[in-house]
Amino acid sequence: MTLRRQTTLRLRQTIYAILAVSGAALFGAAGTAQETQPRETPAPEAPAETVKAPPLAMLTVIDGAIGPATAKQVADAVEAAEDARADVLILKIDTPGGLVTSTREIISSILESQVPVAGYVAPAGGHAASAGTYIIYATAIAAMAPGTNIGAATPVTIGGGMPGLPSPEDAAPQKDSGEDGAEDEAPARSSQPSNEDAMAAKATNDAVAHIRSLAELHGRNADWAEKAVREGASLSAQQAVEEGVVEFVAADMGELLRLMHGREVATSMGSRVLDTEGARIVEIEPGAMTKLLAILSNPNVAFILMLIGIYGLIFEFSNPGTIGPGVIGAICLLLGLYALNQLPLDYAGLALILLGLALMITEAFTPTFGVVGLGGVVAFVLGGAMLIDSDQPEFQLSWSVIAGTAVVSVLTLAALLGYAWRAQTRPVATGSEELAGKEAEVVDWANGEGHVWVHSERWRARGPHRLAPGDKVRIEKLDGLTLVLSGAPAVHE
Missing domain, CATH: 3.90.226.10 (2-enoyl-CoA Hydratase; Chain A, domain 1)
Structure with missing residues (x-):
C-alpha cells in the first residue's frame, strides 16, 4: 500500500470518528436538555357548561x-x-x-x-x-x-238516601209529661235506631x-x-x-x-x-287494557254480554256442530263474568240469575211449554235488578236494559217453544214410522209374499194372498227389512 493511500485511509477514519463522537455528544446534550427542562403542563380546558334537563x-x-x-x-x-x-x-x-x-x-x-x-x-x-x-x-x-x-x-x-249519624235530638229519648207529671216512654222506645240506621x-x-x-x-x-x-x-x-x-x-x-x-x-x-x-x-x-276495562266495567255491557253468552251456548247445545254460536257465546260469557267480577256484586242477585239461566236451559232441553222457561225469565230479571250492590247510578243496571233483556228472553223462549211445538205436530218424515200408511205398488206376488215399489225403491213384502202385479196397497208397518201390507186399500194423501 502506498503512503498516499494509507494517509487517505487514516484521514477518512479520523473524520468518521469525529463525526460519530460529535453526533453522540449532540444527542446526549439534547436528551439532557429534554430531561432537565421543566415540562410545560397544558392549561386546563375551561369546563363545558352543563345544561340541566328541565324537571x-x-x-x-x-x-x-x-x-x-x-x-x-x-x-x-x-x-x-x-x-x-x-x-x-x-x-x-x-x-x-x-x-x-x-x-x-x-x-x-x-x-x-x-x-x-x-x-x-x-x-x-x-x-x-x-x-x-x-x-x-x-x-x-x-x-x-x-x-x-x-x-x-x-x-x-x-x-238514594243519604245516611248519617242520628242527630242528638233524634238520638235522645223523647219525654212528654202528662197531667200527672209522668213521662211518656213510648216515644223513647220508638226513637231506637233501626238496623238500617245502624248500618248507615x-x-x-x-x-x-x-x-x-x-x-x-x-x-x-x-x-x-x-x-x-x-x-x-x-x-x-x-x-x-x-x-x-x-x-x-x-x-x-x-x-x-x-x-x-x-x-x-x-x-x-x-x-x-x-x-x-x-x-x-x-x-x-x-x-x-284500561280502556277495555272501562267498557266492560259498565254493568249494562257486562249484563248484555253474559246474556249473549248464555243464549249462544244454549243454541250450540240445542244444535251441536254449529260451532259459531258456541264460540261467540263462550267468549261473551267469559267477558261478562270478568266484568262483573270487577264490580260489587249482590250474591242473592247472582244466585237468582244463575237459577234463571238453569231454568231456561232446562226449558231448552226438556220443553215444558213455557212453565219452567218463564220462571227462569222472572228469576233472571229479578236477579239483574239486584245484581250490582252500588249507590252510584253509573254502576247500576239500567231498568231499560233489564226490560229489554227480559223481552228478548221471552221472545227467544217463544221461538224455542214454537219450534218444539211444530216439531211435535209435524208428520214423521223418516224411519219406519214414515212408511206406515203409505201407498205401495205390487211388482211381483206369490203365496202372500213378493216385492213392492215404494219411494222409488224395491222392497220385500208380505201380506194378503190375492195380489197381482200393479195393485195399489197400503203399508201397515215395517218388520225388520220386510214391509207388512194391509188388506185395506191404500190411503191417498
Missing part, C-alpha cells in the same frame, strides 16, 4: 265516575312516573264520585307512590265530589281551578275515620272533611283554600307548576322538595 311532570286525567278502570289507570300512572323518575305526578280530577273499593285502591296507590302526587280539580266547572274528595285529601299537594268545587262526600245508600251510621263513621286520617297525614282541615262526610258540605275553590282543604287555586297547568315549586311534601320515601318550575309535562294516556 319532568307527568299528568293523567280522571274524568267521570271512579271505577275499576280508574283504579288501574292511577296504578299504571304511578308506576310510569316512578320508572321515569318524574318530579311529580299530577292527577287532573273531574268526577261525581264512584265505587268505594276502587277509591280505596286509588288512595293506596297514591300513598305508596315514591313520586309526589298532586291533585288538581279542573277544568273550570268541574268538581271532586264524593270519592273525588277522598282522593284530593290523599294527594301530597292539592289545588283547584277557578270555578270548581269539592265536597259532598256522604255515603249514599242504594235507595257504621258506614258514615268508617268514612269519617278514613278521611280524617288522610287529612291529618297532609296537615289539611280534618274538621271540614268530617263535615263533608256527615253533612254533605261543599266548598268553592277559593273557600277550599281559606278552609285549608287545598293549598292554592291555579288557573292552568303552568301556574300550578309554578305554585308547587319549592314546597316540601311527604311521599312513601320521606319528605321531598318539589322542583316543578318550568317542568316538561308528559300526559299518560290510559292503556288499551
Whole structure:
C-alpha cells in the first residue's frame, strides 16, 4: 500500500470518528436538555357548561265516575312516573264520585307512590265530589281551578238516601209529661235506631275515620272533611283554600307548576322538595287494557254480554256442530263474568240469575211449554235488578236494559217453544214410522209374499194372498227389512 493511500485511509477514519463522537455528544446534550427542562403542563380546558334537563311532570286525567278502570289507570300512572323518575305526578280530577273499593285502591296507590302526587280539580266547572274528595285529601299537594268545587262526600245508600249519624235530638229519648207529671216512654222506645240506621251510621263513621286520617297525614282541615262526610258540605275553590282543604287555586297547568315549586311534601320515601318550575309535562294516556276495562266495567255491557253468552251456548247445545254460536257465546260469557267480577256484586242477585239461566236451559232441553222457561225469565230479571250492590247510578243496571233483556228472553223462549211445538205436530218424515200408511205398488206376488215399489225403491213384502202385479196397497208397518201390507186399500194423501 502506498503512503498516499494509507494517509487517505487514516484521514477518512479520523473524520468518521469525529463525526460519530460529535453526533453522540449532540444527542446526549439534547436528551439532557429534554430531561432537565421543566415540562410545560397544558392549561386546563375551561369546563363545558352543563345544561340541566328541565324537571319532568307527568299528568293523567280522571274524568267521570271512579271505577275499576280508574283504579288501574292511577296504578299504571304511578308506576310510569316512578320508572321515569318524574318530579311529580299530577292527577287532573273531574268526577261525581264512584265505587268505594276502587277509591280505596286509588288512595293506596297514591300513598305508596315514591313520586309526589298532586291533585288538581279542573277544568273550570268541574268538581271532586264524593270519592273525588277522598282522593284530593290523599294527594301530597292539592289545588283547584277557578270555578270548581269539592265536597259532598256522604255515603249514599242504594235507595238514594243519604245516611248519617242520628242527630242528638233524634238520638235522645223523647219525654212528654202528662197531667200527672209522668213521662211518656213510648216515644223513647220508638226513637231506637233501626238496623238500617245502624248500618248507615257504621258506614258514615268508617268514612269519617278514613278521611280524617288522610287529612291529618297532609296537615289539611280534618274538621271540614268530617263535615263533608256527615253533612254533605261543599266548598268553592277559593273557600277550599281559606278552609285549608287545598293549598292554592291555579288557573292552568303552568301556574300550578309554578305554585308547587319549592314546597316540601311527604311521599312513601320521606319528605321531598318539589322542583316543578318550568317542568316538561308528559300526559299518560290510559292503556288499551284500561280502556277495555272501562267498557266492560259498565254493568249494562257486562249484563248484555253474559246474556249473549248464555243464549249462544244454549243454541250450540240445542244444535251441536254449529260451532259459531258456541264460540261467540263462550267468549261473551267469559267477558261478562270478568266484568262483573270487577264490580260489587249482590250474591242473592247472582244466585237468582244463575237459577234463571238453569231454568231456561232446562226449558231448552226438556220443553215444558213455557212453565219452567218463564220462571227462569222472572228469576233472571229479578236477579239483574239486584245484581250490582252500588249507590252510584253509573254502576247500576239500567231498568231499560233489564226490560229489554227480559223481552228478548221471552221472545227467544217463544221461538224455542214454537219450534218444539211444530216439531211435535209435524208428520214423521223418516224411519219406519214414515212408511206406515203409505201407498205401495205390487211388482211381483206369490203365496202372500213378493216385492213392492215404494219411494222409488224395491222392497220385500208380505201380506194378503190375492195380489197381482200393479195393485195399489197400503203399508201397515215395517218388520225388520220386510214391509207388512194391509188388506185395506191404500190411503191417498
